[in-house]
Amino acid sequence: MTVPTLGESVSEATVAKWLKQPGEAVGADEPVVELETDKVTLEVNAPAAGTLTSIAAEEGATVEVGALLGVFSAGASGSAPAAQAETPKAEAPKQESAGAEAPKAAAAAAAAPAGDGAKKLDPAAAPRTGGKITKADLMAFLESAAVGDLGPAVRKLIEEKQLDPAVIPASGKDGRLTKEDVLNFVEGKTKPLAAPAKPAAPAASASPAGAPSSASSGGKREERVRLTKLRQTIARRLKEAQNTAAMLTTFNECDMSAVMALRSQYKDAFEKKHGVKLGFSSFFTKAVVGALQEVPAVNARIDGDEIVYAHYYDIGMAVSTPNGLMVPVMRDCDKKSFAEIEKALGDLAKKGRDGKISMDEMQGGTFTITNGGVFGSMMSTPILNMPQSAILGLHKIQERPVAINGQVEIRPMMYLALSYDHRIIDGREAVTFLVRVKEAIEDPQRLLIGM
Structure with a gap:
């Protein structure tokens, strides 16, 4: 298994997580490893049913396109899971030997197949601090043994809802939790499995006067986490914008009454006909396209000593995802209807949240809309x-x-902000653009007749 082509101008990636371990059987097209680039997180799937024989690039390693990730044997069956299945359940270690034996037991539990690890966690196998198991020990064990095998979207849902993956029934291949499993559990459609027994809380020990206890300090006071490729790129590009552009922001306010009334009047019929909800995004996208057509400098960019005017309208919409801020691009918005814009945005936002967005869907774009109001x-x-x-x-x-x-009068109002590069856009053009957006939203009939 090698690193696939990652997209235009992307030559390397970081091995984010191995979803399978050596010796485990893998189904055809089943995700085996997650790679993280400076733009997206992608999964590398098994080329056929078989077994992951060995890993060549460990988690955290930087790999180039074409580099060896691991060795895969098509048609072979894994022996490690079967051997582990026959191993009798480890007994709880005694007090005096807990410190030496528990790490080994925890490692064995974490290496078990996803189906067993997600459903049969044994707290006795958790590593112990000072011979006694603590809450921090148990949580770390649950994290490594259960959450570690989850995909990005599932992990995000579990963290948001503060759920224990060990009690959620799993329907995925090899017992892996799916996003649908978590949603069904949250909605009460499935009943929880028997939760792993929790160890008795250790007796509180006396601490010197004035010294903060572990409870009062909340455990670890600091944690170092390596910046992801995506976060590094976000940081670099935002700083590049500050260092390169003569950036300025102009403001206006917009009365949302007319759009809200129009949306309320037609939202049910719109959804029934098109199968998608009518949101505010399509109104603002259409308003932006009209303003860009009137003020072309706002749709332009500087390339060396030239200004490049774009005569197409590819609008990027900033989306917050578990991996960071992404800006997927909706192509040719001047040719799209309200329904097509809503569908395109919904599809791109879902792909971004699920970590399925492609390189092509992230590239290009002539103008961006970001909604901090959500x-x-x-x-x-x-x-x-x-x-x-x-x-x-x-x-x-x-x-x-x-x-x-x-x-x-009391009206539903929204502040609008246009940040622009003063090297190419003058104040008159920036203010005119924002006023045109305001006028279109306050009188949405303009959008329908192209005014």
């Missing part, structure tokens, strides 16, 4: 997505008193 942000100054020259920031819709025809 997290409650009232106002922000978004950073450019280089080499683009502008980015639109949307924020939380909040009712505020505003003056309408000499009267004070």
Whole structure:
């Protein structure tokens, strides 16, 4: 098994996690190892049914395209899982020998097949501190033995819902948990399995006066985690934007009443006809396309000593994923209908959250929209997505008193922020662009007749 082609301009990746261990049987097209690049996380699947014979690149190693990841034997059957299945359950180690024996037992439990590890965790096998098992010991053991075999999307759900994977019924191949298993468990469609017995809490020991106890300090006070390739790229590109562009932000506010009324009136019929919900994203995407057509400098970029004007409208939509911020691109938005935009955005967002987004879907883009309002942000100054020259920031819709025809009324208002590169976009152009977006949202009929 070798590192596959990773995409344009991507030549190396980091081995993030081995989903299978040497000796384990693997089904055809079953994920074997996760690779992490500076743009996406991808899984390398087994070329056929067989056995993973050996691992050539350990977790954390940097590998180039074509490099050897491991040796795979097609058609062979693994012997390690069968041998482990015949091994009798280890008895709880005695107090005086717990420190020496527990790490070995924990390693054996963590190396067990995913189906057994997710369902039959034995707390007695957990490593012990000072001869006694602590809560931290047990949690670390559960993390390595259960959560370690989960995919990115499943791991994210379990962490968000604070669930114990050992009690969730698994339906995936070799007993692996799937996203659907977790959702069914959360919705009460499946009953929990018997949870592993928890050890009795150790007696509290006296500590010197004034010295913080392990309980009061919350365990580890610091933890070092290596930056992922994606996070390194995010950091580099954001700093590049600050160092390169003459970045400036202009603001406006938008009355969302008309769009909210139109959406409320047609959302049920829209979903029934198109099979997708009518959100605010399609309105803003269409408003942005219209404004870009009127102010082409906002859809341009600097390349050396030239300005490149794009006569197409590929809009990137920033999406928060378990692996970090991603900006998948919706192509040719000027040619897409409201329904097509909503479907495209929904598909890209789901792929991003599940770690299935491709390189092609991340590349290009002439303009970016980011919505901090989904997290409650009232106002922000978004950073450019280089080499683009502008980015639109949307924020939380909040009712505020505003003056309408000499009267004070309560309206649902949103702050809009346009960050732009002053090297290519003048203030007049930036303000004009933002005003056109505001006008289109406050009078959405303009979007339907191309005004």
